[in-house]
Amino acid sequence: MAFDEYPYDIRVTWTGDLGTGTSAHAAYSRDHEVRAARPPPLAGSADTGTFRGDRARWNPEQLLTAAVAQAHLLWYLHLCAAHGVTVLSYEDRATGVLTEGGEADHFREVVLRPRVVVADSQTLAQAHDLHEQALEQSFAVHSVRFPVRVEPHVTSRPGATA
Incomplete structure (x- = not known):
């Protein structure tokens, strides 16, 4: 059986040299940029606290959580x-837990924790x-070593057919 492959080329560039490189653990910033061919660069860092990151930038743990949530959204739609x-709106408040x-x-x-609004109340059970x-179906879910749970809340728009 032949398999299709889809490469995703990403460039990560460290931008956190504060003048002395990594001469000491506290001597450098964890700031970096994530780039791909067409989208704008994404400002990244480490998580704050122990990891000495910048909370104004994305960290890898947030990005991993976001990737799982995005993959679920796209498959669900x-x-x-x-x-x-017919989905009218979808908003997910996903949480990744690092131990x-x-x-x-x-x-x-x-x-x-997706909150979904559908057009027809007769499709609520199916939408759930x-x-x-x-x-x-999610490629991202199949690619991680931790469990992914979904706790959906599905409603229909007011005045939808009953």
């Missing part, structure tokens, strides 16, 4: 369109169920 469910202090620090889980199917 595709599945809804394919099954005749630190053991032998190997790691993500414990990502929880997706399609979240599980989206998890099963």
